[in-house]
Amino acid sequence: xxxxxxxxxxxxxxxxxxxxxxxxxxxxxxxxxxxxxxxxxxxxxxxxxxxxxxxxxxxxxxxxxxxxxxxxxxxxxxxxxxxxxxxxxxxxxxxxxxxxxxxxxxxxxxxxxxxxxxxxxxxxxxxxxxxxxxxxxxxxxxxxxxxxxxxxxxxxxxxxxxxxxxxxxxxxxxxxxxxxxxxxxxxxxxxxxxxxxxxxxxxxxxxxxxxxxxxxxxxxxxxxxxxxxxxxxxxxxxxxxxxxxxxxxxxxxxxxxxxxxxxxxxxxxxxxxxxxxxxxxxxxxxxxxxxxxxxxxxxxxxxxxxxxxxxxxxxxxxxxxxxxxxxxxxxxxxxxxxxxxxxxxxxxxxxx
Numbered sequence: 001x002x003x004x005x006x007x008x009x010x011x012x013x014x015x016x017x018x019x020x021x022x023x024x025x026x027x028x029x030x031x032x033x034x035x036x037x038x039x040x041x042x043x044x045x046x047x048x049x050x051x052x053x054x055x056x057x058x059x060x061x062x063x064x065x066x067x068x069x070x071x072x073x074x075x076x077x078x079x080x081x082x083x084x085x086x087x088x089x090x091x092x093x094x095x096x097x098x099x100x101x102x103x104x105x106x107x108x109x110x111x112x113x114x115x116x117x118x119x120x121x122x123x124x125x126x127x128x129x130x131x132x133x134x135x136x137x138x139x140x141x142x143x144x145x146x147x148x149x150x151x152x153x154x155x156x157x158x159x160x161x162x163x164x165x166x167x168x169x170x171x172x173x174x175x176x177x178x179x180x181x182x183x184x185x186x187x188x189x190x191x192x193x194x195x196x197x198x199x200x201x202x203x204x205x206x207x208x209x210x211x212x213x214x215x216x217x218x219x220x221x222x223x224x225x226x227x228x229x230x231x232x233x234x235x236x237x238x239x240x241x242x243x244x245x246x247x248x249x250x251x252x253x254x255x256x257x258x259x260x261x262x263x264x265x266x267x268x269x270x271x272x273x274x275x276x277x278x279x280x281x282x283x284x285x286x287x288x289x290x291x292x293x294x295x296x297x298x299x300x301x302x303x304x305x306x307x308x309x310x311x312x313x314x315x316x317x318x319x320x321x322x323x324x325x326x327x328x329x330x331x332x333x334x335x336x337x338x339x340x341x342x343x344x345x346x347x348x349x350x351x352x
Contacts, residue, residue, distance in 0.1 A: 010034055010041045012048065018067045018076065018351075021059065023122055023234060025242045025316050026325065027067020027352070030057075030076035037080045037097075039157070039185050042150050046183070049075040056152075057351055058183050060096070061123030064131055064244055068352025069322045079126050081185045090114075090191040091145070096126025096184050100133075108216040113195025114143040117204070119220035120227040122234050122245070126184040130174040132167045136223055137200035141167035148186040149174075158182070169283070170249055170347065231309040240307045242316040244348035247329070248286040251342050252277045264340050265292045286344055287311040293339040295332050304328045322352070 016033035019025050032054065036042040049056040055074030059065070081095040084103065090112050094103055104119045117138035118128075127133070128140040129147050144162055151158045160182075166173040174182050197219040199205055207222050208214060227233040231240030253261070261284070262269040277283040290296075290311050299306040304324035307313035314325055333344050 010036065010044055010048070012045075012075070016076070018062075018071060021078070022062035022065050022067060022244075023242065024062075024066055024244050024325075024348075026069075026320060026322050028069050028071025030072045030074070032075040033078070034075065035078045035080045037082070039081065039150070042077070042079070042081070042183055042185060043155075045075065045077045046150065046152060046155075049077075056180075060127035060130075061099070063121075063123035064127065064348045066244055066322060066325060066348045066350050068350065070352055072352050077183075079124065079183070079185065081126075087188075090193045091188065092191065093186060093188045094125045095186055096124060098125045099123075100125050100128055104220060105217075107189075107191055108220040111194055111216055112191035113193075113197060113216055114138075114189070114191040115140065116216045116219045117198050117201065117223055120224040120233045125187055129165060129167075129172055129184060129187055132170055132172050134170070136198075136204050136226075138198050139167070139169075141165070141172075143189045143191055145188040145190045147184055147188075149182040149184045151182055153181050169252070169277070175349075229309065231307045231313060231315070239317045240309055240313070240315055242318075242320075243307060243313040246286075246310075246312040246347055247314045248290070248312055248332075248344040249347050250283050250286045251289070251344060252281050252283045253342065255280050255282055257341075258282065261340055261342075284342075289336050289340055289342060289344070290332060293332075293335045295335060300328055 011034060013033045015029045017029050018027045034045050036045055057072060057074060057076050059076050059078040080097040082097050083095040084098060085093040087093060100121055100123050101119060103125055104115050108116050117136035118133060118140060121133055121135060129144055132139055132141050146159050146161045147165055148159050166177055197216050203226060224233055232245060234241050258269045258272055262272050273288055274282040274284045295306060297306055297311055298308045302324060303317045303320035305315055305317055307315045314328055337343050
């Protein structure tokens with residue numbers, strides 16, 4: 001691996017291993033790699049790649065990413081723009097390179113409500129609007145006021161308000177409508193000073209019990225405990241943590257399909273779990289489908305397996321390759337489709 005400088009001082013490295021930069025710990029090297037600490041360096045890196053007709057991939061915390069074994073034949077740009085600015089009345093402007101969970105810990109201790117149920121989610125702040133991350137009854141879109149980004153199409157900087165971001169379940173303008181067009185560098189959050197915690201999720205309600213004097217920091221702490229028990233919190237030395245979190249999206253289907261799904265599972269329609277997802281639609285837990293199709297915790301052989309603690313997490317138990325994960329993914333998708341007629345979608349980004 002060697003590095004070369006561009007006029008702005010941005011360091012471009014060659015043949016940089018990507019596996020250590022992901023929570024999966026899988027994948028080959030990037031032909032070129034750079035860290036942008038400023039917005040100027042972001043635009044310069046884009047120009048550097050375009051001048052050489054190279055593909056460009058923007059890397060955040062590497063928590064929702066599966067890198068192919070052959071690596072990436074282009075420039076991987078890691079966003080390292082930092083800074084947390086308090087704007088008053090629950091408003092924060094945060095650099096995309098900040099660690100998400102550190103931001104959550106900071107604001108919950110200040111009794112700022114809105115992201116307490118998103119504690120323990122790995123990755124960077126800049127990745128949260130891209131995926132519209134959500135957990136335990138909360139989505140980050142609920143608190144985002146605007147996103148600042150570099151528009152690769154117009155080659156200029158834009159500020160996109162919540163409506164322009166087109167948020168919906170695990171999707172946004174950035175990863176679905178116009179993927180690769182925008183590079184997020186800063187996010188403005190509007191939280192609720194002294195607001196009540198979000199306790200819509202049943203598992204969370206059971207854990208908290210007596211809610212007298214309940215603080216946002218306590219809710220965040222309990223969320224981290226739940227995530228750790230499920231292997232969804234990054235813990236050194238825990239092989240169940242070498243994953244990309246939930247590997248499959250919860251599918252949305254028509255209510256008219258409930259009877260057939262229930263019959264395939266051997267239950268009554270009223271026993272099929274789910275949440276309303278629009279007129280005539282229901283969102284069914286992917287984990288429930290996996291388990292009833294025979295893909296239970298610990299399923300698999302070799303280094304790629306379903307987590308022993310969370311059905312939706314495919315894990316690298318040590319030495320797994322991208323090909324190993326993809327084989328397991330294909331086996332699961334085929335099995336669920338055969339049983340229920342539902343095709344599961346992968347949640348992590350596949351690079352290479």
